[in-house]
Amino acid sequence: MAVQFAPSILAANFLCLGEQLKELEAAGADRIHIDVMDGHFVPNLSLGMPIVEAVRKGTTLPVEVHLMIKHPDRYLEDFARAGSDQIIVHQEVSPHLHRTVQLVKDLGKKISVALNPSPPVAMLDEIITELDTVLIMTVNPGFGGQRFIEGTLSKIRHVRQMFRSRHLEGEVEVDGGIDIHTAPRAIQAGADVLVAGSSIFDDPQGPGSGLRRLQGCCGQITLNG
Ligand code: DX5
């Protein structure tokens, strides 16, 4: 299975977002990741509906929205309408996760559940058969540019194993602190979708160059097992 790259536009230069999206497309990005924060679930505010609509118009790539918000159910329809192809909700904010997952599926969108660094993978044991993707947070959500948390590697292995043992096709996505050093290790542990913000957009030659550097260091790595 080829590894996919999902640049997170949290680190983009918003004055020229359209050009940066085109550059990423040309460099072979697989999807665009948009971080939505509400200042409650995470201690930061970030992007919302107008940006999702703009990105939808500005790229032909699939768009995924990462909802770091307390009440995702209230906004699922709006994010679907704004142009999301995949919706990522957090396990920690969803007491009725099964219902939330069904709502996303009923909207005809792909569903992903994200897990913070501290809760165990077992929290997804009963729902994993319903999911397109599990997103393992490799930092505490809320900010770009943080350091990869080593202890999350075992969680990546665990989710990969969970999918495999049930003969499921689900993706294992990782988000936070992914760069040329940590990406190969995440892939070896079983990740097949990599979200990266600062390591792509902070490249002095631009995001296309940042993405190519990341792809370059992952080319020879194969998934664990
Ligand atoms: C963090 C966000 C990430 C963030 C990653 O809460 O979910 O998607 O943009 O940024 P980097 O790659 O800089 O860690």
Ligand code: ZN
């Ligand atoms: Zn994210």
